[in-house]
Amino acid sequence: MTTRLAIVPRPEAEDLGRPALKIAFATGDRRHVDQHFGSADSFVMYAVGANGHAFVEAVRFASALQDGNEDKLAERMNALEGCAAVYVQAVGSSAIQRLLGMGVQPIKVMPGTPIADALKAVRREIAAATTPWIARALRIHKDPSRFEAMSAEDWDE
Numbered sequence: 511m512t513t514r515l516a517i518v519p520r521p522e523a524e525d526l527g528r529p530a531l532k533i534a535f536a537t538g539d540r541r542h543v544d545q546h547f548g549s550a551d552s553f554v555m556y557a558v559g560a561n562g563h564a565f566v567e568a569v570r571f572a573s574a575l576q577d578g579n580e581d582k583l584a585e586r587m588n589a590l591e592g593c594a595a596v597y598v599q600a601v602g603s604s605a606i607q608r609l610l611g612m613g614v615q616p617i618k619v620m621p622g623t624p625i626a627d628a629l630k631a632v633r634r635e636i637a638a639a640t641t642p643w644i645a646r647a648l649r650i651h652k653d654p655s656r657f658e659a660m661s662a663e664d665w666d667e
Contacts, residue, residue, distance in 0.1 A: 525559075525561060525562075526557055526558065526559030526560075526561050526562045526563060526564060529559065529648055530557045530558060530559035531557070531558055531559070531593075531594040531595070531632070531636065531644075531647050531648070532555055532556070532557055532558075532566060532592050532593045532594060533555065533556050533557075533558050533593065533594060533595050533596075533597070533629075533632055534553045534554070534555045534589075534590055534593045534595070534596040534597070534614075535553060535554050535555075535556075535596070535597045535625050535628065536550040536552075536553055536596065536597065536598040536599065537550070537551075537552060537553070537554055537625065538550075538551045538552065540552070540554050540568065540625075541624065541625055541626075542622050542623060542624055542625060543597045543598065543599055543619050543621070543622070543623045543625060543628065544599055544621055544622055545598065545599055546598065546599055546600040546601070547583075547586065547596065547598045547600065547601040547602070547605050547609075547616065548582060548583055548586070548601070548602060548605055549582075550571065550586060550598070551570065551571060552568060552569060552570040552571060553568070553569045553586070553589055553590070553596070554567070554568045554569075554625065555567045555568070555569070555593060556629060558629060558632045558633055558636060559633070559636060560633060560636045560637035561633075562633070563629045563632075563633060569589045571585060571586065571589075583604075583605055583608065587608060587609070587612065590609070590612070590614050593614050594613070594614065594615065594643075594644075594647035594650070595614060595615040595616070595617050595632075595643065595647065596609065596614055596615075596616055596617065597617045597619055597623070597625075597628055598616060598617065598618055598619070599618070599619070599620075599621045600618060601616045601618060613647075613650060615643040615646075615647065617643075632644075636648070
């Protein structure tokens with residue numbers, strides 16, 4: 511059974527900078543990246559932009575073993591819908607292939623990496639847009655309001 515807690519954005523919420531990317535972290539304590547992707551107890555997800563970050567959602571899963579059973583991956587993959595990346599302690603090769611296929615970059619970090627530190631690093635990378643996966647994600651997750659801005663411009667032929 512999966513449990514989800516999502517935050518409804520407030521209109522007065524801080525502007526994170528556009529575009530903002532949804533980033534997930536495999537965590538047991540919601541403060542550190544301390545879980546293997548396939549057996550993660552939970553993910554926490556943040557919207558991250560060059561100007562800041564905001565908590566978006568937490569997803570908790572039923573217990574899973576690191577047993578090579580690929581059926582348990584579907585639930586975790588579905589939870590990452592709309593995410594640009596997932597930070598993990600470890601991830602198997604078949605999960606990497608499936609994540610990349612759905613446009614989610616797996617990022618392996620040292621066990622116990624503080625999520626706060628990873629969020630700061632992602633903010634810097636978004637601002638610079640030089641890391642290949644960030645540049646690709648920014649192209650994919652463009653601000654949908656850009657079309658409104660373009661239509662409001664004067665066009666001369």
